[in-house]
Amino acid sequence: MTPLILVTNDDGVHSPGIIALFKAMKEIGDAYIVAPDRERSAVGHALTLHRPLKVEELRENVFSVNGTPTDCVALAIHKILPKRPDLVASGINRGANLGDDITYSGTVSAAIEGTILSVPSFAISLVGDKPFHYETAASFAVEIGRYILDKSLPYDTLLNVNVPNAQKRDMINGIKITRQGKRVYDSAIQEIYSPWGDKHYWIGGGKPYWEHGEDMDIQAVLDNYVSVTPIHLDLTNYEALEYLKKIWKQS
Amino acid sequence: MTPLILVTNDDGVHSPGIIALFKAMKEIGDAYIVAPDRERSAVGHALTLHRPLKVEELRENVFSVNGTPTDCVALAIHKILPKRPDLVASGINRGANLGDDITYSGTVSAAIEGTILSVPSFAISLVGDKPFHYETAASFAVEIGRYILDKSLPYDTLLNVNVPNAQKRDMINGIKITRQGKRVYDSAIQEIYSPWGDKHYWIGGGKPYWEHGEDMDIQAVLDNYVSVTPIHLDLTNYEALEYLKKIWKQS
Secondary structure, three states: OOOEEEEEOOOOOOOHHHHHHHHHHHOOOEEEEEEEOOOOOOOOOOOOOOOOEOEEEEEOOEEEEOOOHHHHHHHHHHHHOOOOOOEEEEEEEEOOOOHHHHHOOHHHHHHHHHHHOOOOEEEEEEEOOOOOOHHHHHHHHHHHHHHHHHHOOOOOEEEEEEEEOOOOHHHOOOEEEOEOOEEEEOOOEEEEEOOOOOEEEEEOOOOOEEEOOOOEHHHHHHOOOEEEEEEEOOOEOHHHHHHHHHHOOOO | OOOEEEEEOOOOOOOHHHHHHHHHHHOOOEEEEEEEOOOOOOOOOOOOOOOOEOEEEEEOOEEEEOOOHHHHHHHHHHHHOOOOOOEEEEEEEEOOOOHHHHHOOHHHHHHHHHHHOOOOEEEEEEEOOOOOOHHHHHHHHHHHHHHHHHHOOOOOEEEEEEEEOOOOHHHOOOEEEOEOOOEEEOOOEEEEEOOOOOEEEEEOOOOOEEOOOOOEHHHHHHOOOEEEEEEEOOOEOHHHHHHHHHHOOOO
């Protein structure tokens, strides 16, 4: 039976990244887009609870929602798709989702929501600047999507994929399985003034500094590999749990 | 030297929960509030990048920001506080933050941002319904804040604290160190119609169903204990990493 694939993102339903991913997923299944009506970057795993959401069918198999990527996945799975999807594919994001930054990422959060709802999921992002070569990333999306449909994924685990922004696939060294890297510091907050002279702050524009290390996602893309990181939703620090149990006086 | 403590939340600067936490943190340090100007629940780890943010000093040591909890922590640490804080305390949230739900939580995300910026952090939430007994949770906040200031926390790790909504502290059995629980399913999405007859969807109102198990956060609060879960920011599934490394053909 042809697998059903949900495609979403956080750059919005009209972005070139989602169009490339949609085309790629059509090679391996019945693909549907359910995506935000406009850009919702850095929204994290936000869910819209304070207002109703509107779904619009733009064309065959393509729906837009005036909400977040997480809203899109929840609505798609529970209300929009003809049956439960076999795969959630989120992206192709315009820009990296590496290290701690994944906690801010709408792209990765869509894959987290898929995983919470027990659908195998991956997020895919392009690392680099304009011009973006979505076709290169799309060809890896086909490979990874096919792998997941074939072998599934470990319990409670999604794949976070980052692809170097190379013009052609054969300019990339291959795929590396990695661990989540660590961003050390990025303090960039601009101070700006309104037309009325009030000070405001604008977050962004900093250069992240990364811890480097073997197996890290950031290192893999620097070495011109596709980074594939298995991410799980159990955030418990089990070492700390054992440690704290021993020393906390159970009051 | 008196420690400096940043107090924030996602229910907004005027909520009774943050006032109770502020008062509690003043018992153990120089406390400052930097919090959203209004409720920002279920915003996840959202960072506002598309517009400037305005900070208002409401009264001594109390600031409001027209942004998310994550914005508040970043601005406080980099721009507002007189020096780097020794502790970030986020809450007291009106309602539980247990299991997978922490990925949606603005309250927990504030503590995640503190941890990313290398400040020991905890999030504290009241489990139950109105009327909320913030003083009970506040007394545990003092105990936990003091513990963290004294002993610090493991690398990259915060504490997610959930307190049963008991009228008095002695009605609670004590503190349990727990692991993150697992919410199984909550499909509640209402279908409603606009005044013009358009169908809309409204997410929410469902009854979560929980996996139960030893050491789980949800079980501890059901047993009338304060649940303290050590959460870390490295989401890598290391078992899956080893497994995938073995089987993935490095193309």
